[in-house]
Amino acid sequence: MLRFFGIRLARALLTLVLVVTFAFVVLRLSGDPALLIMSPDAPPEAIAAFRKAWGLDDPIWQQYLRYFAAIFQGDLGLSMRDGRPAIALVAERIPATLALTLPALAIKIGLGIPAGVYAALHRNSFADRAVMLLAVAGFTVPSFVLGLLLVLVFAVQLGWLPSGGQESWRHAVLPVLTLGIGGAAVLARFTRSAMLEVLGQPYMRTALAKGVPWAVAVRRHALPNAAIPTVTIVGFMVGSLLAGAVVVESVFSWLGVGRLLVVAVANRDLAVVQCILLLVATTMVIANLVVDLLYGALDPRLRVAPKGATA
Amino acid sequence: MSDTTLDPAAIASPVVVTPPARKRLRVPPLVILAILWLALMLFTAFAAELISPFSFTAMDLRNRLSPPIGLGGEWLHPLGTDELGRDVLSRLITSIRMSLLIAFGATVISAVLGVSLGFLAAHFRGLVEQAVLALVDFQAAMPFLILALAVLAFFGNSLPLFICLLGLNGWERYARIARGLAVSAGAQGYAAAVRQLGASPWRVYGRHVLPNIASTLIVSMTLAFPEIILLESGLSFLGLGVQPPMTSLGNMVGYGREYLTRAPWVLLAPSAIIVLTTLSVSLLGDWLRDRLDPTLR
Numbered sequence: 001m002l003r004f005f006g007i008r009l010a011r012a013l014l015t016l017v018l019v020v021t022f023a024f025v026v027l028r029l030s031g032d033p034a035l036l037i038m039s040p041d042a043p044p045e046a047i048a049a050f051r052k053a054w055g056l057d058d059p060i061w062q063q064y065l066r067y068f069a070a071i072f073q074g075d076l077g078l079s080m081r082d083g084r085p086a087i088a089l090v091a092e093r094i095p096a097t098l099a100l101t102l103p104a105l106a107i108k109i110g111l112g113i114p115a116g117v118y119a120a121l122h123r124n125s126f127a128d129r130a131v132m133l134l135a136v137a138g139f140t141v142p143s144f145v146l147g148l149l150l151v152l153v154f155a156v157q158l159g160w161l162p163s164g165g166q167e168s169w170r171h172a173v174l175p176v177l178t179l180g181i182g183g184a185a186v187l188a189r190f191t192r193s194a195m196l197e198v199l200g201q202p203y204m205r206t207a208l209a210k211g212v213p214w215a216v217a218v219r220r221h222a223l224p225n226a227a228i229p230t231v232t233i234v235g236f237m238v239g240s241l242l243a244g245a246v247v248v249e250s251v252f253s254w255l256g257v258g259r260l261l262v263v264a265v266a267n268r269d270l271a272v273v274q275c276i277l278l279l280v281a282t283t284m285v286i287a288n289l290v291v292d293l294l295y296g297a298l299d300p301r302l303r304v305a306p307k308g309a310t311a
Numbered sequence: 312m313s314d315t316t317l318d319p320a321a322i323a324s325p326v327v328v329t330p331p332a333r334k335r336l337r338v339p340p341l342v343i344l345a346i347l348w349l350a351l352m353l354f355t356a357f358a359a360e361l362i363s364p365f366s367f368t369a370m371d372l373r374n375r376l377s378p379p380i381g382l383g384g385e386w387l388h389p390l391g392t393d394e395l396g397r398d399v400l401s402r403l404i405t406s407i408r409m410s411l412l413i414a415f416g417a418t419v420i421s422a423v424l425g426v427s428l429g430f431l432a433a434h435f436r437g438l439v440e441q442a443v444l445a446l447v448d449f450q451a452a453m454p455f456l457i458l459a460l461a462v463l464a465f466f467g468n469s470l471p472l473f474i475c476l477l478g479l480n481g482w483e484r485y486a487r488i489a490r491g492l493a494v495s496a497g498a499q500g501y502a503a504a505v506r507q508l509g510a511s512p513w514r515v516y517g518r519h520v521l522p523n524i525a526s527t528l529i530v531s532m533t534l535a536f537p538e539i540i541l542l543e544s545g546l547s548f549l550g551l552g553v554q555p556p557m558t559s560l561g562n563m564v565g566y567g568r569e570y571l572t573r574a575p576w577v578l579l580a581p582s583a584i585i586v587l588t589t590l591s592v593s594l595l596g597d598w599l600r601d602r603l604d605p606t607l608r
Binding site for chain 1 (some may be wrong): 461537559590
């Protein structure tokens with residue numbers, strides 16, 4: 001178990017190092033920071049002084065190490081737009097984003113998983129076909145189209161709900177619905193195919209043959225086994241709590257992390273973009289790590305992974 | 312040296328023959344509709360210049376925001392016009408071409424990249440394989456939209472860069488599939504046999520392994536295609552993808568959004584095309600997967 005945990009932790013850390021390296025390489029490839037910040041027609045002495053002050057004339061590996069050290073101290077640079085620390089700008093947007101993504105996650109899980117299980121247990125019934133059709137539709141309708149359709153119906157035509165802004169809980173209803181419906185469709189589809197796969201396994205036939213009632217067989221054998229692929233998707237959804245609302249926040253002018261990211265990209269505010277990139281990567285990696293540990297709890301076979309079979 | 316004795320089709324054929332012939336001919340009506348729709352889209356993309364009534368940038372300032380037929384519009388602009396009096400139908404046709412071009416380009420790039428890396432990993436094993444797997448992990452661990460936004464922020468935007476960027480989406484799935492299948496093909500005798508006959512690795516992978524895993528790859532490409540269309544339209548919707556004066560489906564929705572209350576048709580027409588196209592490709596992909604490759608379920 002300890003070995004299992006150690007390998008997963010090492011992989012998670014490796015992924016984070018890769019993300020940081022990616023950010024560093026891309027940052028350096030995108031142009032000379034001195035020329036980017038100073039105007040191109042600044043006197044050469046000023047540019048040289050700037051390079052010296054920020055250590056840009058040191059060997060690249062020293063800059064790389066210093067970059068790492070700064071990140072570990074929580075220093076992610078200043079926003080080029082308003083000069084405040086990028087990390088503070090991002091942090092103050094997090095609650096707004098979570099106010100959308102957490103209720104949406106509840107809808108996804110509460111709606112998607114039961115619908116998928118039900119559809120699989122009643123395969124080829126009318127309910128199954130309806131769920132699958134809705135699931136495919138939910139998967140293929142892009143979130144901005146769904147969001148704008150909801151605005152058109154509920155805000156423009158019926159006038160029940162506001163179309164954008166974030167003054168009250170009523171402003172959150174449409175964005176939460178937009179996020180939740182799309183995610184529930186994806187989850188229903190995955191849960192259904194996971195359940196169908198498990199229901200066709202020999203151990204289900206054995207359980208039924210030895211006289212275990214259908215409901216018990218489903219509860220004791222099918223559901224825990226089908227939970228494994230489903231947990232992966234849910235883990236991905238948890239990991240993208242911070243970054244999963246980029247488009248929807250833009251549709252509803254919701255000032256969250258996603259909106260900040262889009263504005264920062266449009267303004268090429270690199271410090272903020274990089275800060276969000278690292279934040280998202282970290283949440284994602286942590287979520288994946290937790291999922292891996294849950295695997296161990298759900299499926300004892302994975303705990304005693306044979307030597308070498310780590311992939 | 313003749314290939315006929317090791318023809319991959321001969322090895323694959325028992326799998327194809329197993330389903331009863333009468334079942335094979337049945338194509339569900341929904342899939343037929345999907346194929347017809349995709350054929351229409353392909354025709355539109357190829358014949359864009361011939362069939363669009365106006366140039367997609369031509370302005371008709373006396374007919375700004377004129378409604379489509381059925382809402383009081385006239386036949387001059389069957390789907391209405393936008394805020395600058397540009398014909399929505401003509402813009403739609405050009406957008407379909409642009410979006411399909413990007414999606415095809417990106418799908419091909421990601422398939423080629425992923426399959427090459429997967430084969431490299433399967434061929435060299437050891438350190439190369441570990442490096443590819445680490446990259447796969449990295450790619451799978453990050454929401455692609457965020458990566459794409461970061462790259463766009465750092466490098467700015469141009470159409471070739473944008474297509475290549477979208478081509479990075481999903482390569483890790485092809486790499487996984489290609490690596491897994493190539494490793495198992497290596498254990499299956501036929502690849503070893505041609506190698507023993509003196510074939511170069513290029514020949515072994517290109518002529519023997521690739522045809523054997525082609526059906527799995529084609530199904531994966533069909534399943535990834537809608538994703539790329541959605542990604543492209545999402546980024547263009549945010550104003551960070553295809554830049555004006557060029558136009559794409561997401562781009563049209565993004566700019567039409569400001570006229571949501573006064574002229575919803577500007578936005579609804581491209582939305583409908585996006586939804587119908589991704590839906591059709593998904594239906595076709597699901598059906599192909601069930602027919603050709605039950606292992607992908």
